Amino acid sequence: MKAKFMVSAALASTAVFTIASAGTAMADSAGDCPDQAACLYYNSNLGGASAIDNGDNIANYGTWKFYYTQSGSGGQNGYLQYVKNNAASISSGNDPGGYRVFYNSNYAGVYQTIGGNSWANLNSQLKNQNASGRHL
Structure with a gap:
């Protein structure tokens, strides 16, 4: 059960990081x-x-x-x-x-x-x- 939670948390944080990175890439660019x-x-x-x-x-x-x-x-x-x-x-x-x-x-x-x-x-x-x- 603990292993499933850790995998889910890792996937969720990766998805959030990917979305945040895409949003800031445009903001940092002219x-x-x-x-x-x-x-x-x-x-x-x-x-x-x-x-x-x-x-x-x-x-x-x-x-x-x-x-x-x-x-x-x-x-x-x-x-x-x-x-x-x-x-x-x-x-x-x-x-x-x-x-x-x-x-x-x-x-x-x-x-x-x-x-x-x-x-x-x-x-x-x-x-x-x-x-x-x-x-x-």
Whole structure:
């Protein structure tokens, strides 16, 4: 009986470790964002379609669309939707200075800064309320 319990406990802890590892692997990554770029994603947690800013500052996301899709994580969600007021998360790729997302066009209003080589879900003021962004 004791041996069965130990095997069951070992299997359960392995399953929990595997699930936790899979969850943190994405959290530790800046996603598939190219070097020196910033990527905005339609879904939280770097999911859904993405738009890539390769170094240009975008004063108005109004004509910029989510063009890139990925497998898994709702990869098709948001495809060809406008980025303005539709982004939920962002990755700064390996951009050393990071990236700043603004509530208003022309880099105005409330903003959120994402440090270099990191990612974040946009905060409650900016999730689906984003209009411009710039590299720092």
